[in-house]
Amino acid sequence: MSVAIAIVIAVVVILAVAGAVVTYNRLVRKRNRTDEAWSQIDVELKRRHDLVPNLVHTVAGYAAHERGTFEAVTAARSAAVEAGARADPAAVSAAENALGRTLRSLFAVAENYPQLRAEEGFLALQEQLTTTEDKLEYARRYYNTSVRDYDSAIQSFPALLIAGPFGFKPRAFFDADTADRQPPTVEFPAGGPRAPAG
Template identity: 40%
Template sequence: MDITTIVILVVVALILVYGISIYNRLVALKHNVDEAWSNIDVLLKQRYEELPKLVETCKQYMSYEQEVLEKVTALRNEAETARRDGDVGEVNRTEGALGLAVTGLLARAEAYPDLKAAESFRQLLGRISALEESISDRREFYNEAVNINNIRREQFPDMLVAKPFGFGAKPLFEAEPEATKNVDMKALFGA
């Protein structure tokens, strides 16, 4: 074997090892995104389990707010279906609407002093608030993992490995436009 053949084999081996290294990093990033979504998924599931309890507690006191309670229940069911399907875009949409509906429910609960004083309501409210904070934290972690994944798959030379092996872009978990608007407190309180 002459020196040229050896040099070519060494260069090919180095390129192959580098390509494998890139592939393995992309796999790790993909799994980081999946893990981050799984963490959100667990918290969303817990919250979806708590919301019917909150609605049931509110029903005992809020006899005139049936429409609000039904809206929260329907949106919770839509969000649960989207979560089970792993559809990040649909989860974004339903979560935004559900968040607004729950905010409206809680604002209307202000008009019911017996409800606000009920221990079960306070416990559920505390649990849901804690879950909301955890979801927010996990959403940041998820979006960071997605950002890193999406940047790496577009950078050279990673893009040479990402495209042929099907490493696609992942969607960010963003707030829906309705969730970022100022809340009309008069409308929430029916004033």
């Protein structure tokens, strides 16, 4: 009887150890996927940061008197690069949102100069920035999905028994600026909209 009990105990211990190993490896895969997703965001942010000086320089050639706007964009870019070096999603998110707002003000300046909007170099930079923003949005979604899965895994039982002792820490989401995601307001002149001619 004691041999049977010893065998049962040995099987339980082996199953527990095997379960712990499988759980640990699953958490490592999820953490690595989250780190990989963050590196994709980092690549797109660096590409964005590299485009900003060229945009400022191009617009400054047409609107030199808008110095305050150019300084604000340059300062926001520097803050974003500095935040990126810390790799803290909350700090990066805040700095990138500030950079996005100053870039919108730069494009508002550009709207006042039709000859600038027609210049091929400016149009190419604008297109590259748009493409980068699209890639950044995709990378953000992928990262946030990876963070959700990872955080859920380390907070679920029985994985949390492995996560705590082995240093698996929750990750922060990368939030995008939602200030300009409201639908545009359409205003009509006094008297309301005009009926189409016909």
